[in-house]
Amino acid sequence: MEAMMGEFKRMFKSSIEPLHERIDQLENSRLPPNSSKGRESAYSNDEEEAFEGRYQTDQRTQRRRDDVIKDVKLKIPSFQGKSDPETYLEWERKIELVYECHTYTEEKKAKLAAMEFTDYAFIWWDQLRLSRRRNRERPVKTWEEMRSLMRKKFMPSYYS
Structure with a gap:
């Protein structure tokens, strides 16, 4: 089981990781230059960029976790219909x-x-x-x- 999980992780990193990075690049290219939409920000540009970076990383991490769950093959248990x-x-x-x-x-x-x-x-x-x-x-x-x-x-x- 450990060998299978190791192989799964290796395959994930080599094939899925570049796709996630490319998706992130495309999403970032569609963001407007200033996400505050004309409002004055209480934070400096550096602070906003740091926040955006953490936020995007969190989103990417969550998406990867969800993708891993979706890719796991789960078997639906059989049901015999016993009257219990x-x-x-x-x-x-x-x-x-x-x-x-x-x-x-x-x-x-x-x-x-x-x-x-x-x-x-x-x-x-x-x-x-x-x-x-x-x-x-x-x-x-x-x-x-x-x-x-x-x-x-x-x-x-x-x-x-």
């Missing part, structure tokens, strides 16, 4: 953690979750989709809607 509310809640918490690391649309979240259904959960989902189609109801499109339906199905004691 605790098992369902644990699965939901895990999947929410994955979704926090990525900027998926609500529709994509639902599709990704459905791809990991196995056993009873897969059968339930297939029957639900078929039933909605037969009854001319709109399909389940968002993660929020899917989660609500799943809570009613796999946590019935909480909704009785």
